[in-house]
Amino acid sequence: MAYGLVIKDAAGNVMLDLSRRLGRIIGSLDTGISTSGSVVVPEFATNEPFWFTLPKGSIGNWYDPGVLISGTTLSWAFGATAVPNDLRLFYGVY
Numbered sequence: 685m686a687y688g689l690v691i692k693d694a695a696g697n698v699m700l701d702l703s704r705r706l707g708r709i710i711g712s713l714d715t716g717i718s719t720s721g722s723v724v725v726p727e728f729a730t731n732e733p734f735w736f737t738l739p740k741g742s743i744g745n746w747y748d749p750g751v752l753i754s755g756t757t758l759s760w761a762f763g764a765t766a767v768p769n770d771l772r773l774f775y776g777v778y
Contacts, residue, residue, distance in 0.1 A: 722759035731777030
């Protein structure tokens with residue numbers, strides 16, 4: 685038997701289907717204006733990881749850092765030509 689949340693519109697069209705996978709946010713960190721950093725996330729070892737960023741303050745030129753997940757390590761670095769932004773980096777697993 686399937687489980688999860690499925691939302692349909694009045695015509696029966698599926699608008700949202702969370703019956704297959706649902707992410708869980710494990711934590712967040714502030715990148716500050718440093719150019720790079722990393723954090724170890726043990727939950728990445730047994731689950732599929734994901735990440736996303738949000739700006740901390742006014743949204744001007746918002747540059748996402750390059751993010752790499754290798755094993756249980758999440759690392760980020762801003763490119764040489766990009767101005768580092770003060771961002772909040774969220775990470776989690778499916």
